[in-house]
Amino acid sequence: MSGWLLRHVQSALFAAGRLARAPVSTAFTVLVIAIALTLPTALALGIHSVRSSTGEFANAVDVSVYFKRDVPIEKARQLAASLRQRSGIARVEFIAADEALKQFREQSGFGAALDVLEGNQLPHALEVRPKTDAADPAHMESLRRYIAAWPEVELVQIDSDWVKRLNAILDLLRRLVLGASALLGVGVLAVVGNTIRLEIYSRRAEIEVTKLVGGSNAFVRRPFLYTGLLYGVAGALLAALLAWTALQLLDAPVARLAQSYGSSFRLLAPGWRELGILLGVGALLGVLGAWLAAARHLARIEPRS
Known part of the structure; x- marks a missing residue:
């Protein structure tokens, strides 16, 4: 030593x-x-x-897609299926107008008020979850523009506030x-x-x-x-x-x-x-x-x- x-x-x-x-x-x-x-x-x-x-989920961002009210359910399902084939997409959930109305009735507490309305005023919708590596702002904007270009789509909303x-x-x-x-x-x-x-x-x-x-x-x-x-x-x-x-x-x-x-x-x-x-x-x-x-x-x- x-x-x-x-x-x-x-x-x-x-x-x-x-x-x-x-x-x-x-x-x-x-x-x-x-x-x-x-x-x-x-x-x-x-x-x-x-x-x-x-x-x-820390970097996960959901994209909500709302179709126009006159879009048939078959067409909406077809567009949802085509979106699932796009690269960078982890999950696409289709929400039919009737299902959306049912969820809203159960969760909002306005069931009586909804009964007064004529018909279902809610459109078909999609909940889109991009993959984590495709959730950066550039990819998200590209995805938003791609979906918004569909003539059947009324609104595309990026739900990232909770992540922020x-x-x-x-x-x-x-x-x-x-x-x-x-x-x-x-x-x-x-x-x-x-x-x-x-x-x-x-x-x-x-x-x-x-x-x-x-x-x-x-x-x-x-x-x-x-x-x-x-x-x-x-x-x-x-x-x-x-x-x-x-x-x-x-x-x-x-x-x-x-x-x-x-x-x-x-x-x-x-x-x-x-x-x-x-x-x-x-x-x-x-x-x-x-x-x-x-x-x-x-x-x-x-x-x-």
Whole structure:
């Protein structure tokens, strides 16, 4: 083992030993870090669950086609069949005028008023769902012009408002999570930095002796950096456990609520990828907080002449 690697191993073991000898203070520091990391982790996983659950619909845009009222049902069905053969079309649903009237009567509550009208005033219609890779604005405009050119068509309407609202809400939530993560990340830096500061001053005499015999600031700083690293990694592991526990407790109620709306939405537990990201963030914040505190306070400690 090279001397450089041996020194780092010694520093890491030294830092771990000091943390083990102060279990209560170590546990409290790790708990504070974990709580700060749990909230953005759980929120991010929640947003990821929503995006995964609505992935096939997030970019979906429906096109509503309304025929003129005098178009025969056979002709409307024929046009629907021809549209299904067009590339980029995922689904075409034909809605006959009688079926549309029945749905409107059941859902609107205006059944008595509809009975006053003479005949069925609703036209035949189509609900067209383009494929996801053909739902960009250029393809949608091309499809709209193609259908609108049919002489039997009265109106072509692109129903994309709900998609825009969904994406806007998810984007807003993502920005809120990023903002909360940044603020809580600063909090983690402060917690680690203050803990390292207290440890530095509790070992002031030892540090002065080390510097007196020729120890550099980098040498003295190394164990504190590993202390911050261990704090960050331990806090991240506990945060992952807390987030997983919270999501498991919420999963069943959320699933029941989603089922009442006809959805199969489920909360996703953190996987290996999410765990790796969380450990990396925790380690980075721990090392950075320790480095900032050590760089500031070690420079103020010099051996007495």
